[in-house]
Each structure stands twice: as C-alpha cells, then as structure tokens.
Amino acid sequence: MLAACLLPLGLLAGPGGAAASASQGEDPVRFTVALLNEVDSFNPFLGIEVESYEMWALTYDYLVDFSTDDLSLQPSLATDWESSDDGLEWRFTIRDDVTWSDGEPLTADDLAFTYGRVLGKGPEAATWKSWLAGVTDVEATDDTTLVMTLSRPNSVLPMVPIPIVPQHVWSDVTGEQMKSYAAEPTDGAPVVGSGPFRLVEGTAGGSTYRFEANPDYWNGAPHVDEVVFRVFKSEDPAVQALVKGEVDFVEGISALQVASLEGRDGVLAQNADTPGFDEISFNAGSVDLETGEPIGDPNPAVLDPDFRFALGLALDRQQLVDTVYQGAGRPGSTIVPPGYATFHWEPPAEDLSHDPERAAALLDEAGYTTGPDGMRTLPDGSPIGTLRLFARSDSATSTDVMAYFKEWLADLGIDSEVTTVESSKLTDIILAGEFDAFEWGWFVDADPTSMLSYMTCDQRGNWSDSWYCDEDYDALFEQQGSELDPEARAEQIHSMQEMLFRDAPYLVTAYNTTGQAVRSDRFACLLQQPAGTGQWIFQQGTHTYRSIRPADEAGDCDGSTGATEASEAGADEGVGTGVLVGMGGLAVLLAAGAAVLVVRRRASAEDRE
Template sequence: MSLTRRQLLVYAGATTTLLQLSPRFSFADEPPVRGGTLRMHIAIEPPILVNLTHTAGATVYIAAKVTEGLLTYDLDLNPRPQLATAWTVSDDGLEYTFSLREGVKWHDGQDFTADDVVFSLQTLKASNPRGRATFANVASVTAINPHLVQLTLSKPAPYLLKALAACESPIVARHVYGDARPETHANATAPIGTGPFVFKEWVRGSHVILERNPNYWDAPKPYLDRVIVRFIGDSAATVAALEAGEIDISTGGVPLSDIERIKGNPRLSVDDRGEPYVNSITRIEFNFDNAYLQKHEVRTAIAHAINLDFIRKTIFLGYGKPLYGPISPDMKNFYSPDLPRYAFDVAKANQLLDEAGLARDGNGVRFKLTLDPLPGPETYRRTADYIKQALAKVGILVTLRSQDFASYVKRVYTDRDFDFTLNGMSNLFDPTVGVQRLYWSKNFQPGVPFSNGAHYSNPKVDELLEAAAVETDVQKRFALFAQFQKQVVEDLPDLGVLTLVNPVVYDKRVKDFFVGAEGLGSNGAQIYIKG
C-alpha cells in the first residue's frame, strides 16, 4: 500500500524534525569524535567520480561524499531527507513535488536551487544508462520556485521515490556544466558538489583525496577532516596494508580465504551484511551474436556442466546465496522461488551437445569460446578458471582473457568482441531500475555500459517488464516479475551464479560507516574515528 499525499508530507516533516534533534543514522552510545583522516580502499579504480552519465560500480563509494541526492534511505529502504526536506506524491502517481533544503551552497560558493535539480534529472533521463529507464515516464521537471520542484509523469513509476539517492541520481550544479556536453564535462573527474567533502585531487592509479567541507549544511558534520581513497588491485597488498594499519576500511578487496583469519585480529572487524540499495549478483552472460551461443541447447548444456554449488562453497567460501534467476533472493518483494533449475549433470550436458550436432574432433574439442571475467576481486578469476575446467569436460575449449576495467567495458559493451563473460551486476532497490536494463530488448545499445550485453530479445519479456514498470498494485506487480523471471530462466540469456557479498573489513576505531541502505556508498557525513 502506498502512502497518501498527506502521509508523505507528515512523514517527511516529522523525519526532518527528528533529524534536527539527533545525529542522523547514528546508533552510537557516545558523541562522535571530531577530526582525523579515513583511509578507505577500493579494489577497482573507477573511470569517473560522478554517476551522472555513467554507472561504474566503484564510483558509488566516492561520488556521494561529494555530490548528494534528493533523498537517502534507511536500512529498510524508507526514504529520508537529504537535499529534499519533504515530498508528496499525488494519488494517481503522476505528480511528485519536492521541497528543497534552503541555505545549501555548492563547493564553489554558489547557491543550490531548483534549477540544479531540473538540470540533473533531465540529464539523467537523457544520458544515464539506467536513468533512461528510471525517468522514462517523467514528462517534465519544473522549478516552481527556487526551492520547489515538480515532476509530472506520463505514466506511474512505482519505483521512482526509491531512485533518488546520490549514488543513483546525483544532483549536480547547473552553472558548472553550462551548455557543455555532460558526457564529456570535466566535473565527472573533478566534481563540485554540495556534500560533506570537497574534492581535492585524483592521482590516477593511486588515490583520491577529499577534504572536509567547512560550510556543510548539516553542521557540525562531517566529523572527519579528510577521506583518502586508495586504489590497490592486488589482494595480498590490500591485506598487508590493513594489517599494518595503512588502510582503515576496505570493501571487496580482501580475499574471502583471509576473512576468518582477519576476524581474529583484535584491531580489525568484518561487516558482511551487504547493501540493501545495491543487491549485487554474479552471473555468466552469453553473447547471442555468437553462432554457438545463439543455440538454446548449447546454453542449456553449459548450465548443466557448471556446478554452481561448488562455486559458492569452494570459491566464495559460502559468502552469498544461490541464485536461480535474474533477481536476487534478497529482494523479497520481487523474488520468485518457483523457477526452473539446471541441475549439475555432465552427462546431460554432453547429450545436449551431441544432439545439437556438435561432435568432438580428434582432440575431444567440440568448439572454442573465449571467457572475459570482470577485472576485480580474485574470486572472478578463480571462478573463470573453474568454468574453463568444467566446460573442457564437455568438449568446450575455453580461453580466458585478462584486461583492465576500461578495456573490459569497451570490449563487451562497445566493440562487442566477446563470447561470454563472468560479471557482477547490481539488482539495486527495484527490478525496473536494476534488472530491466539487462533483459529489455530496447536497452541493447552498443556503447552503453552495463546494459543488455547479451543482445537478448523476447517480446514477451519486454511486455512483462514494461507492464511491471507502471503497475502500482503490489501483488499484480509481483506476479508480472514472477512471470518475467520464469521466462528469462527458460531462455537462458545468462546463468545466475550467486548473490554477491563483499565483506567490508575495517579498523574497529571507524564508527557509523554502515547506517543506511547505501552502506559505504553513503555521503559519509556521520562517520567518525574513535581514539
């Protein structure tokens, strides 16, 4: 059941009052400590620092600390004020009104106004890979006055109120961009925001430095003086830096095999809850433009040849849950457990390939494929090694290809020079935003990263996705997504491997880093270092 216009106003107003009385999202039993530097590590260096026209995953851990959103979210995905202090939604779901926070300054001293929101949302709709779908039904964005914005929709968008976090829909400064193309603007790599931290420098291949914003609207926050984000791709070096006290917190950079040992370190701790706003999964995606992988029986044979339980237990050491379809089981409002499954059965896989007329040659090889695993945590490479061995048993000779992140993205999404890939994707907070992009035929757009890389097209799936995107009845929407999941599992454009958990390893002195749905991707204003 959705909240009425009046309920939303009362809720937002009460929340704002509550936040003014106590530190937002702080569950500490003691007052936060002011000062200090947080040394944060991420394994993959992002290509940009603002997710305005790009959706690079690692960007989220930096972007929101500089560039904020209209809303933020608690651990149950309930919206909370950020740059918007109150909001209403009309009963028909076609009009959204946001009251904006007054007295907010951009880092260059200019005033934050409704014009910035209008520009940002229009740009997200026009140029962001996910924003195209998220804001597809937004017919107009209007500045009613400097602190009031109205969105008028052509059709309902039941997911929209959850799509306004900084890491998903950043609000940027209109005056900074001017008339330049947002896709190539320098603000993407040297951002000016309203957030608690001001961008200082980015040394490629090394680090990003963010300094405390002395004019932040939510004084006395932020508590930290500085955030230094270090990029270390080598997992052994990451562990060594953590244990030596050179890094305070790391996400996704520590080998799972080291987690139990690290838990015994009296100075370090591990948080493996996962981020409710992100809902990451790992999957094998097939390129339908490949002559072999176009055949359903070949994809089915591959599914039977891979022991997903082995991957989850042996390579991921039990971190994560089985994934039988396109939607994470952690998305309880959308996940359907009643799906077809492909049991591990090597004999069945060989039978299917024989029936497809793909006989073995004198060396026992039926055909060859190249697998491109996503550059990043060592679990991807280890899983790719296992897939190579597993498919060799059914006569498929796999070559593994390694490359940096930028080369991987260009190869898969622009050049389309790949056979199949092992990748990680975010289901996000709603399937229309995080899942639809991967299976909707209209989202096959070469050059747009993290979209329909398979070149999958099924009119029935398109119809289900488009209907779910505008359905406001919760039960009917669930039914549409249940049908969608079943059809995708039958068609096999990809094979779910598991839900993904990237444990955060941190120094116990670091407090309040995970207090909302965005996890370490929050703006970080509440983080402090004790002692």
C-alpha cells in the same frame, strides 16, 4: 539507529589516519580506504563502475535517502512528496537551506535542470532515463517546489537515484562536450557539489582520490577532515596495507582474507550481505545499433539460447559457494536477489542443479553433437572451436570461477580458453563484442527496475553487457514500470526473470557477501546498511562517511546516544539480538536481525565494486 559501533582500544596515529583534528592546528583526520578497482568517471552521467557511484554519493545529493535500518525512504533534498490520484503528477518539496560548495544556493531549479538533461538524448539519458520512465515534463514552480508530469504512472519515481548537479556549472556543458566531461578538480579548485565531501584531488583511472569534508553540509559536517581512496591491484597488498596501518579500511576482499584478519588486535572484519549477484555473461548478439550489423566475433554457439541454457546445467553452484566463496554466500539463480522477497522468482530446482548428463542431452537435442574426437560441433557439423572466456585480474573470485567453468565445459566436449584482464580492459572488450563469455557481477538498486532495464534492447552498447534483446521482455519491462498494483507488478517481474533464466544471457552463479575490514583502533561509529547484516561503506547513501570518527571520540556515535548506552537501548527496543563480541578488549555491537537486501548498482557482489 546504531548498527555497528566500535569502541576503542586506543588511538594509533599513522599514515592512514591522524589522531588529532585539523581544527587544533594538527594533521587532518584522514580516513583512508583501499579499493580494488579504479574510478572510471567522476561524471555522474558517464561512469559505470560502482567505485564511481561511491564518489558521486560523497560529492552530490539525491532526491531522497534510504535509512540504515531497513532501507525505507527518508527525506534528503526533498522533505516530502505526493502524487495525484491517477499517478500522473508528482510534487516534491525541496529544502531551502542547502548551498553548493561554492556558496551558491541549491534550489528546485537545479533538480529540474538535472532531470531535464536526463530526459534529453545525450549520454545522460543512456545512464539514467529508465528511472524517469513516463516523465514528460519537469518544472520548478518556485525555489522549493518541483513538479513532474507523466504520461503514465511510474511506480518507483520517488526512489530516483540520480545525483543532482549544479545548474550554474553544468549548463555550460553541451551534449557533445558531456561525452568527455571529466567533472574533476581543475586549477586547484574542488568539484562543486552539495554533498558531505568535496573532491579536491583525483582523476578517473588514477590511483588516489582525495576528498575534503564540506563544513557547511546541510545535514551536519562530517567528523573526519578527509576521505582518501587508494587503488590496489589485488586483495593481498590491500590487506597488507591495512595490517601495516597504511590504510584504515579495505573493501571487496574474499572470505578467506576476512578469516585471516579475525582476532587481529585493532582490526574488525566482516562478510557483509550485499544486494547483488555474480554471473557468467554470454555474448547474446553484439550489434552496431545504428546499422543493425553484427560487431565483434562471438562464437555462433553462444548466440543460441538453448546452448546457453544447457551450459547452465553444467555449473555446480554449490561447489562454487563452498570453494571459491569459502561458504560466504549462497547459490545464485536470477538477477533479482532473494532479499527482494516480493519480486524474486526462484526457478525449478531441477533447472539449477549440477546435471552434466542432462546438459549433454540438451546439447545433443539442439544439434551440438559430439564428433569422433569427443569435441562437440555446431548444428551444421563444423567445429565449435574454442570459446573465449574472460576473468578479471583484480578478483580472485572471477579467475577461480572461470577456471571451474573451463573444466565443466571440457567435460561436455567444449574447448575454451580463459584470458585474465583488468576490469577497465574487460569493459572495452565487452563494448566491442569481442568475447564469448566473461565473469562479473552487479549490485542492485533499491528497486529492481534498473537491473531489469539493463537487459532491454535499447541498453545494448550502454548498460547491457550481454547484448541481450527480446521484444516480449521489453514489453513486460514497460508494463511493470507503470503498474501501480504491487501484486500485478510482482507477477510481471517474475515473468521477466523466467524469460531471462530460459534464454540464459546470464548464468547467475552466486549471491555472495563482500569482505570488509576496518582499523577499529583508529576509527569508530561505522553504520551497517541494512542494520546488523549489511556493508559499512558502498551503501545507498553516505551514512558511515558522515558518522565515522576517531576512536577516541566515539562516545556519541549516533549523535544522541553514547555507544555503550546504545547497545543496551538496542536490546531493550527489540531491534534484534544484540551480540557483544570481545576482541582483545574491543567491544563491538552487532545488531543481528532480518534485513532487506537493497542497495546499489554496478559491481560484482565482490568487486564490480
């Protein structure tokens, strides 16, 4: 399915991309991407930031893939799969034509090894174990057969998004070593993986990450020789680098920046739908998980669900969408976005409205009354003091949202101070529990299970950034994970969202879009996921990285149909409404159609990314 094919005005050679193929003895064809945040780990068992997930997807393969059309499951390392009638055994057939980048064969043993590490008690479990809920044993019965045995059904097991690592490399890494294992190039040798690209240069926290194409990739060699990521501190210099031709693609920019690029020759920009949300997160109770003693110093007020819920009524979500998001999004409500039509629960309208009078009344009822100075006090009569709010310096959205939040708190008689820090620093602050509230966001996986798991008690200090814990919520999470009746599971997930909305560890501010732009005079054949509305990169999979090619080679974008022919075929087949947008001689096919918002993981819908 051709989701977006860019036809060339002509090819410009420059610092960001080369005009000729390396096979002709000239410079490599290099696709350079500007990022607004650093990779925090190339180790797929340790990373948190969504940039890290993007790097893992280039380096490693997964059990299954997701289509660019509608996110339906597609074969990847597994060519087919089936479960027993009772759901307690899954059998996967593994490809027999895959090799690791060092030439060793990839077999079912590598998958059994990877999943076995996750089922252990090391750091691998903290990141991924929720996806293997109920799995008691993983066995490679031969080179091409993987069998998983379960104690209870797992409704999402085939979707498991765990990168598969080579046993012959990782088996030497002990559990203790895993905590600091970098999985980076050493002594000039690329990282060993089976994905479409090989990491040849880059360290976590660095400013440049360089990948070379894997010419022996089982699903076809990429059409570019290199993908290079450059980290910028903010949107403005990243956009300027695109305009100057220093990079070929920029990711995570604001709607305002997208508008500034529209109509510029040789550039195509879009506000792409994302499967994520942005939120204001409170410290709901940071603790030392071994001793149970509190850590950090959260304000007593933010530990109270009634206080947090009342502050949610002070939010004017529509104003945030109209001003901060420049209209590119919609007001938020819960952690399961509306694109998950079956699973999304929408709170009552009156609980989402901007109602400062009701917020004040609820604070009064909860004991947070106003003193003679107009400032609210704790129920014991002592001052609330100043709430510590944190925003991310690499996101204008983050800083603007918290500026509004500070004003709305002041209207209620609550003092606060906003501190702006880099994303990496904010992660440290969160893990130390030294905050009252911060702004960030998430991308949601192909099923909401992961996102729901981050709010369970055992994820405190790991994926949970709010430190929320409720045993009833945990019980519902376990139930939905093994529920095979889709309607019953949906009801359980609705109940979980209702609990989270009332306890308010998160105030979901917006479901937004993310701004992306490409030098369309250099590169073509970018694919959207989902088709017609979704992102060009930061997808569930590596579709664009494998499809993209120099603009002067764009006559066969999808491998079988020429670009112009594809636009005609799309309209004939009823894929959606084909819209041909003219931009200075550039023709772009945008297949407009309904799509399910399901993709990725940790990030702000704008920049945790």
